[in-house]
Amino acid sequence: MIRFENVTKIYHDTVYAVRDITLSIEKGDLCFIVGPSGAGKTTLLKLMFGMERPSRGTVSLFDRRTDGLDASSIQAIRRHTGFVFQDYRLIDDWTVYNNAAIMLEILGKPAVYIRGRVWRMLKWVGLQHKVYERARNLSGGERQRLALVRAIIHDPDILIADEPVGSLDEPMARYMMNMFLKLNRKGTTIVIASHRQDTLMEYAKVFRMEHGCLVEPGSDA
Amino acid sequence: MIRLFYIFKLIARGLRLRPAGSALTLVACWFAMSQLSLAFTVVDIADRLSTMPATSGSMVAYVKEGTPRENVAALGNTLRSRPEVARALFIPRDKGLEKMRKWLGASNPLVEDVDPAILPDAFEITLNREHAHDAPRLAREIAGIDGVSDVRYRTGLIGSIAGSFTRIVIGACAFGAVVVICLMLVIYLSIRVGIVSRKQEIEVMKMLGATVAFRYSPYLIEAAAYGLAGSAAALFTTSAALGHLSGYSAALQTVIRPIGLNHAASVVFFSCFCSMAGALLAVRKSIDV
Numbered sequence: 200m201i202r203f204e205n206v207t208k209i210y211h212d213t214v215y216a217v218r219d220i221t222l223s224i225e226k227g228d229l230c231f232i233v234g235p236s237g238a239g240k241t242t243l244l245k246l247m248f249g250m251e252r253p254s255r256g257t258v259s260l261f262d263r264r265t266d267g268l269d270a271s272s273i274q275a276i277r278r279h280t281g282f283v284f285q286d287y288r289l290i291d292d293w294t295v296y297n298n299a300a301i302m303l304e305i306l307g308k309p310a311v312y313i314r315g316r317v318w319r320m321l322k323w324v325g326l327q328h329k330v331y332e333r334a335r336n337l338s339g340g341e342r343q344r345l346a347l348v349r350a351i352i353h354d355p356d357i358l359i360a361d362e363p364v365g366s367l368d369e370p371m372a373r374y375m376m377n378m379f380l381k382l383n384r385k386g387t388t389i390v391i392a393s394h395r396q397d398t399l400m401e402y403a404k405v406f407r408m409e410h411g412c413l414v415e416p417g418s419d420a
Numbered sequence: 421m422i423r424l425f426y427i428f429k430l431i432a433r434g435l436r437l438r439p440a441g442s443a444l445t446l447v448a449c450w451f452a453m454s455q456l457s458l459a460f461t462v463v464d465i466a467d468r469l470s471t472m473p474a475t476s477g478s479m480v481a482y483v484k485e486g487t488p489r490e491n492v493a494a495l496g497n498t499l500r501s502r503p504e505v506a507r508a509l510f511i512p513r514d515k516g517l518e519k520m521r522k523w524l525g526a527s528n529p530l531v532e533d534v535d536p537a538i539l540p541d542a543f544e545i546t547l548n549r550e551h552a553h554d555a556p557r558l559a560r561e562i563a564g565i566d567g568v569s570d571v572r573y574r575t576g577l578i579g580s581i582a583g584s585f586t587r588i589v590i591g592a593c594a595f596g597a598v599v600v601i602c603l604m605l606v607i608y609l610s611i612r613v614g615i616v617s618r619k620q621e622i623e624v625m626k627m628l629g630a631t632v633a634f635r636y637s638p639y640l641i642e643a644a645a646y647g648l649a650g651s652a653a654a655l656f657t658t659s660a661a662l663g664h665l666s667g668y669s670a671a672l673q674t675v676i677r678p679i680g681l682n683h684a685a686s687v688v689f690f691s692c693f694c695s696m697a698g699a700l701l702a703v704r705k706s707i708d709v
Contacts, residue, residue, distance in 0.1 A: 250627070277629030290621040292437070304426050305630045349628075 200226045200357065200388055201247055206256035208242050216242040218411040219256070224390060224404070226356075229383040231400050232392045234408035240392035241285060243408070244359050247390060248282050249273040261356070278306060281350030283360035287342045289349075291335035295326055298334050298345055302353045320348045340367050347375065357388045364393075430638040431645070434614050445610040449650025450657070452603040453691045457658040459592040459599070460683050465675055466588040467549070479559055479573035481508075483541040487567045492541065495567045499543055504551035504558055513539040540569065549585055600694045607646060607698030611639050615706040622706075636703045640696055647695030651688045655679060 201224040208216045217239040224230055232240045245251040246258050249265050258265045260276050268276075281302075289298050296317055303313045321327050324344040329337065337345065343363065351358060360379070364372035376397060383389045383402075391403075407415035435442045481499065483492055492510065499508040511519065516539045521531050545562070547555065559571040615622065625635050659679050666676040 271631065274626075274629045274631060277627070280629075282627070284627075288624050288627060290624050292433075293621065301625065302628055305625065305628055305634055310425065 200224055200228075200261065201390070202257075202259040202262075203243075203246070204257045204259075206246060206253045206258055208239075208246060208251060209254040215411050217246070217408075220413050221256075222406060222413065224388060226388055227383070227386055228388050228390075229380070229403040230388075230390045231397070231403045231405045232390065232408060233396070233400075233405060234394065236394060238408040239411040240394075240408055241361055242411075244282075244361050244390065244392050247357075248280060248359055249276055278353075279356045281353070281355035281358040283343075283346050283350045283358075283363045285361040285365070287346040289334040289337075289342055289345060291333065293334055294331050295321065295334060295337070295345055296330045299348045299352060302349055306353055308353075316352060320352050324348055340371060343367055344371075344375075347378075351382060351387075355387065357390065358382060360389070360391045362393060363391060427638045427641055431642045434618065434638070434642060437617060438614065441610060441613060445606060445646055446649060446653075448606040449603060449646045449691065449695065450653040452599050452606070453651045453654030453687055454658055455599045456596050456690060457654050457679070457683070457687050459596050460686065461658065461662065461676075461679070463589055463592045464677070464680075464683065466585045468675055468677070469585075478544065478546045479555060479562075479571055480511075481543045481545055481562050481565075481568050482570045482572075483543070484567050484569040485540060487541075491567055495565065496543060498565060499545060499562065502558075504547055504554065505545055506548045507544075507546040509544045509546075511542045511544055513537065513541050516540075516542055552585055553587070596690075600690055603691070603694045604698040604701070607643050607695045608702045610646075611643055611699045611702035612705065614639060614642070615702060632707065636707070639703055640699050643695040643699030644692050647692035648688065650695075651691035654691075655684050655687055 201222075203220050203222045206220045207218050210216055220243065232243060234240055242251065246253060247260065249260065249268075252266065261279070263272075263276075265273065265276075290301070293301075299317045299321060300313050303316060308316075318327065318330075321330060324347065326341060326344055326348070329341065334342065334345065343365070344367075347360070347363060350360070358379070363379075364375050367375060379389055379391065380402065405415065406413055483495065487495070496508055496510055499505055517531065517534060520539075521528075526532070547558065551558065555573045559573050562568055563571045622635050662676050662679070666673045
């Protein structure tokens with residue numbers, strides 16, 4: 200499903216964000232990419248999402264190499280993928296409802312379906328009382344939950360999450376991680392970047408990164 | 421498929437974000453389209469004047485006293501054969517008097533007891549519209565034709581307006597071009613400001629995989645709505661102003677007519693076309709924002 204072959208990403212000709220990475224993630228995998236800050240986790244996820252192009256090597260998503268794809272094909276891949284950004288990337292002026300619904304609007308789902316699905320998902324993450332609140336007025340944890348709802352509301356084939364529970368308190372983080380596990384059991388491929396250990400890793404394939412390199416490719420934690 | 425409801429929701433949000441800017445754009449659109457509508461009206465008036473009798477578009481050539489009938493017929497053919505002449509109608513002296521009585525009133529002392537024999541026979545000549553401005557030269561040439569004693573044509577303000585039809589059309593075209601370019605620029609700037617002020621949501625949509633059409637169609641539809649609303653308001657105000665003006669005198673009523681379907685359709689078309697062209701330029705400029 201996701202395949203990296205000798206992928207290197209260099210910024211400004213000298214800064215190696217990731218270096219010579221080869222990995223393979225299959226359909227239905229639950230993967231963790233762990234490592235300290237600056238190890239290259241976010242760059243790796245961006246390469247998976249088509250937000251960055253590799254400087255060297257090849258990235259394949261859904262068995263299609265991304266280097267040969269035009270912008271509209273990359274957009275099409277993104278519509279089948281969910282991404283929880285480290286900085287959430289919510290639309291601050293929009294309400295919680297509209298932020299949650301945008302992905303379904305992009306996919307052209309019927310209004311009745313959107314309304315029902317958004318309400319169910321917001322209730323699920325405990326944001327039903329904030330539906331008409333502007334995203335800018337939410338707390339860090341609420342923003343993170345909303346970002347998560349937006350990423351999974353359309354049942355993506357792949358969910359990529361960059362530090363998805365970093366701003367959540369322990370019970371909510373646990374709740375979210377269990378939710379990832381449930382999604383994975385329903386068949387969604389999940390890739391999570393995290394700088395901390397999690398008990399969920401015992402069920403997952405773990406890639407450990409340091410200084411842009413994979414030091415443990417796909418091993419159990 | 422992008423749902424219209426969603427597009428209208430985005431447009432409404434855009435209007436809420438910058439109500440003053442939107443109102444100003446609409447006013448600019450109305451103003452520009454009013455100018456275009458007035459330019460069309462001026463062309464329409466000049467066109468009507470140039471084909472009306474008793475303007476420089478028509479003249480009267482008096483036949484020399486004692487010219488034989490067959491020579492009069494030949495003179496008529498000579499006049500009609502000229503490329504500048506659209507029509508040359510022979511008016512015998514008695515008919516001429518009848519006409520004068522009709523114009524001035526039968527009881528007018530100028531024509532009350534006039535002997536028809538005192539008037540000369542004449543040709544009422546209507547010029548082709550494109551030669552209406554050339555009446556003085558044509559009058560001189562026609563006066564030089566054997567059998568013509570005198571040629572008279574209308575001068576003054578109405579005559580000179582009718583005689584300047586071609587120049588008025590060129591001027592209106594140039595003015596219209598300036599107006600539509602200004603409108604395009606106003607819409608371009610307005611939509612560009614709208615796009616820049618909503619840069620964050622466009623970036624997020626792009627990140628989530630929204631197509632270019634999904635991201636930018638609300639702006640194009642918003643521009644078309646400005647065009648439609650602006651042209652409708654312009655047609656309404658121009659029509660009201662012309663109606664008010666023509667109410668002042670019967671003479672104006674013959675010159676100023678209500679706005680026709682072609683006129684209205686042209687204003688709406690130019691307005692929507694320019695608005696969407698301006699929006700398209702703004703979108704193309706912002707497509708990689």
